[in-house]
Amino acid sequence: MPVAIVTDTTHYIPAAILGEHGVQQVSLYINDADQTVREADIVDLDDYYERLKDLSHAPTTSQPSVGDFLAVYEPLAAAGNDIVSIHLSAAISGTSETARLAGEELKASYPDRQVAVVDSRSACAGLGGVALAAAAAARTGQGVEQVVRHAEDARSALKVWFAIDTLEYLRRGGRIGGAQAWIGGALKVKPILTCDGDIKPVERVRTAGKMFDRMVAYMSELVQDGADCWFIQHIQSPDKAAELVERGREIFDSEPLFVGEIGPVIGAHLGPGMLGVGGMPSRFLP
Structure with a gap:
């Protein structure tokens, strides 16, 4: 491929799928606990989330450095690739800006290489879907501008909702966005949110059962809106995720593109018990 695709670890797509598409x-x-650890190196999610339930334990998160980006960019540039780098929403992280700075620095050594940075305006499956769409375009041999355009079109078509047990984790992490108005009474309900730039409120329901039913209904809405590719993510809710997958198979009449658990960085801001559902037209994907 003349264009290489780079993303960051907050996509939480299964590694096999990411590797398959290069x-x-x-x-x-x-x-956390006076040490800084790469998210990619944290493999015991059960232990991490068990400690996160203690509200006095509040790990913070940080973006990659310019050097981290260059460690990935330089071998790609040396192999003759241009780069499209797709990242976590710029409204909630400086990752995209650091990627841009790394791209400028790379030009000093590889002046003929292009680096285009795309703000996914999302995270988790939203980010992952945009990255896979970019990979699909790159595999057909398209150039940087065409790959970026395809990724941005996919971003506009991709929709994701996520439901959480409480807003407390978002509040204490400072990522609450437009859901700020729900602080207070909403701590006793189940918020349903989306990420379009920043975190935006969608609906509030009273019980976990109603939350699950609303997410099932949302899958039907995705189909009506033209999505025929879908995915499920969760935090420490494998049984509910599996139940949601069963309902999704009935609604979409297909298997999900992926099902996975969200990792430590985004998980620190959402907390255990999260369920996420998303979909997009399959024409954007590999």
Whole structure:
């Protein structure tokens, strides 16, 4: 491929899918218990989320450095690739800006190489879907401008909702966005949110059962809107995720593109119990 695709670890797509489509990644960091650890190196999610339930335990997160990006970009440039780098929403992280700075620095050594940075305006499956769409375009031999245009079109078509147990994790992490108005009474309900730039409120329901039913109904809405490719993500809710997959198979009449658990960086801001559902037209994907 003349264009290489780079993303960051907050996509949480299964590694096998990411590798199959040749997407490279740069890791964000967790700052926890006086140590800083690459998110990509944290494999015991059960232990991490068990500690996160203690509200006095509040790990922070940080973006990759310019050097982290260059460690991925330089071998790609040396192999003759241009780069399209797709990242976590710029409204909630400086990752895209750091990628841009790394791209400018790369030009000093590789002046003939292009680096285009795309703000996914999303995270998790939203980010992952845009990255896979870019990989699909790159595999057909398209250039940087065409790959970026395809990724941006996919970003506009991709929709994701996520439901969480409480807004407390978003509040304490400072990522609450437009859901700020729900602080207070909403701590006793189940918020349903989306990410379009920043975190935006969608609906509030009273019980976990109603939350699940609303997410099932949303899958039907995705189909009506033209989505025929879908995916599920969760945090420490494998049984509910599996139940959601069963309902999704009935609605979409297909298997999900992927099902996976969200990792430490985004998980620190959402908390255990999260369920996410997303979909997009398959024409954008490999």
